[in-house]
Amino acid sequence: MILELKEIHKNFGGVSAIINTSFAIKESEIFGLIGPNGAGKTTLFNIITGNYKPSSGEVFFLEKKIDHLKPHKIVHLGIARTFQNIRLFSSMSVLENVLIGFDKSIKYSVFEAFLHLGRFSKAEKNAKKAAYEILEQLNIAHLANEKATSLSYGQQRKVEIARALATNPKLLLLDEPAAGMNSTESDDLARLIFDIRDNKKISVLLIEHDMKFVNKLCDRVMVLDYGKTIFEGKPNDAVQNPEVISAYLGDFNASS
Numbered sequence: 001m002i003l004e005l006k007e008i009h010k011n012f013g014g015v016s017a018i019i020n021t022s023f024a025i026k027e028s029e030i031f032g033l034i035g036p037n038g039a040g041k042t043t044l045f046n047i048i049t050g051n052y053k054p055s056s057g058e059v060f061f062l063e064k065k066i067d068h069l070k071p072h073k074i075v076h077l078g079i080a081r082t083f084q085n086i087r088l089f090s091s092m093s094v095l096e097n098v099l100i101g102f103d104k105s106i107k108y109s110v111f112e113a114f115l116h117l118g119r120f121s122k123a124e125k126n127a128k129k130a131a132y133e134i135l136e137q138l139n140i141a142h143l144a145n146e147k148a149t150s151l152s153y154g155q156q157r158k159v160e161i162a163r164a165l166a167t168n169p170k171l172l173l174l175d176e177p178a179a180g181m182n183s184t185e186s187d188d189l190a191r192l193i194f195d196i197r198d199n200k201k202i203s204v205l206l207i208e209h210d211m212k213f214v215n216k217l218c219d220r221v222m223v224l225d226y227g228k229t230i231f232e233g234k235p236n237d238a239v240q241n242p243e244v245i246s247a248y249l250g251d252f253n254a255s256s
C-alpha cells in the first residue's frame with residue numbers, strides 16, 4: 001500500500017468532519033474521493049498532507065507513520081497536491097511557478113546562490129531542464145514564459161499539476177482537477193492523469209464531482225457523506241448503490 005488511513009476522526013469544535021474513516025491506496029492506483037459538499041473530502045486531504053492533525057487515528061505513507069509530521073516533511077517524503085482554488089503566484093511566469101516545486105531538491109549555499117556559482121548554477125540549470133520536460137509532458141511548454149494567471153482556467157490547472165510533479169511525488173493529490181473545464185479540456189486532463197500514472201508510476205488520489213470523469217479514470221472510489229464512509233469499491237458499482245444515489249447521485253443518474 002502506498003497510503004493507508006486508519007480509523008481517522010476529525011472534530012472542529014462541535015462538528016465531526018470525519019468519522020471513523022479508513023482506506024488504503026495501492027501503488028499505481030487512481031482512487032477517487034466523492035460525496036456532497038461538506039462531506040469532509042478536503043479535510044481528509046489536509047490530514048494526509050499534514051495541514052490538519054487528526055483528532056484520532058493514524059496515517060501511513062509507504063508503511064511510515066506520517067500523521068505527526070509537518071507539511072514540508074510530507075512533501076519531501078513524496079506526497080504532492082493541488083488545490084480546489086488554484087494557487088499560483090500571479091506575478092510569476094509559468095516556468096517560475098513550476099521551479100518553486102524543485103526547491104526541495106536544490107542544494108546550495110546562500111553564498112553560491114549570491115555569486116551564481118558552482119552548485120547553484122548547475123542546480124538551477126538542471127531544475128530548468130526538468131521543469132521544461134514536465135511542461136512538455138503537459139503540452140504547455142510553449143507557455144513557459146507567459147504570466148501564469150493570464151492563462152485559461154484549464155491551463156492554470158495544468159501549471160498547478162506541473163508544480164506538484166516538480167516535487168517528484170510518489171502520490172499526487174488532486175482537489176477537483178476538472179472543475180470549470182469543458183469536455184475537451186477534461187478529456188485531455190484524463191489522458192494526462194493516465195499518462196502520469198502509467199509512465200511515472202505515480203499513484204493518484206482525487207476529489208471530483210464530475211462523475212463521468214471519475215468513472216472513466218478511477219480504479220476505485222470512496223463515497224463520504226457527513227464525514228462517514230457510505231461506499232468503497234468500483235465507480236460503476238457506486239453509481240448503482242442506493243445509499244450513494246440518495247446521498248449524492250440522484251441528479252447524476254437522472255441526467256445521464
Ligand SMILES: Nc1ncnc2c1ncn2[C@@H]1O[C@H](COP(=O)(O)OP(=O)(O)OP(=O)(O)O)[C@@H](O)[C@H]1O
Pocket residue numbers: 012015016017035036037038039040041042043044084
Ligand atoms: N478549518 C475548519 N474549521 C472548522 N470547520 C471546518 C474546517 N474545515 C472544514 N470544516 C468543516 O468540516 C466539514 C467538512 O468540510 P470539507 O471542506 O472537508 O468538505 P468537502 O467534502 O471538501 O466539501 P466541498 O465539496 O464543498 O469542498 C464541513 O462541515 C466544514 O464546515
